[in-house]
Amino acid sequence: MSQPDVSAAGGPSTGVISKIENAKQPSYEDRVLAQLERALRWQPGSAQQVLDGGEPRAIDGLPSLQADLQANVDTLEEEGDSPITPQLRALLEQAQRQTRLQLDELAAKVDEQNQLIRRLLDERKGA
Incomplete structure (x- = not known):
C-alpha cells in the first residue's frame, strides 16, 4: 500500500507515515499507531512491534x-x-x-x- 492509500484507509497523514517509515521520531502517540494498524488491518500492538523490529500480526x-x-x-x-x-x-x-x-x-x-x-x-x- 502506498502512503496515500494508507492515509485514505483511515491511517495517519502521509507526512506522519513518512516520519514513521524513516524513523524520524523515537516514539509515536498511541492514537497514531492505532490509526496505522486500522488502515493496514493489523492487530492492536502490531505497529509498535514493527517499530521494535518485529513483525505485524494481521487481523x-x-x-x-x-x-x-x-x-x-x-x-x-x-x-x-x-x-x-x-x-x-x-x-x-x-x-x-x-x-x-x-x-x-x-x-x-x-x-x-x-x-x-x-x-x-x-x-x-x-x-
Whole structure:
C-alpha cells in the first residue's frame, strides 16, 4: 500500500507515515499507531512491534487469505476464459467487501476498548 492509500484507509497523514517509515521520531502517540494498524488491518500492538523490529500480526489472517484467493482467481484467468471465472471474480469481490466491513467494525470496537482502557489508566494515575 502506498502512503496515500494508507492515509485514505483511515491511517495517519502521509507526512506522519513518512516520519514513521524513516524513523524520524523515537516514539509515536498511541492514537497514531492505532490509526496505522486500522488502515493496514493489523492487530492492536502490531505497529509498535514493527517499530521494535518485529513483525505485524494481521487481523485474523484475513488479508493474507484474501491475497491467496485473489492469486488463485488470477491463475484461473491466466489459464483461459473459463465460464466459471466471472462467477469466481464476483464471489471474491463480494467476500472482500464483506470482510472489509467486518474488519472495519472490529477495528472500531477495538479502538473503543483501547480508548476506554487508556481513560481508565489515566484516571488511575490521577487518583
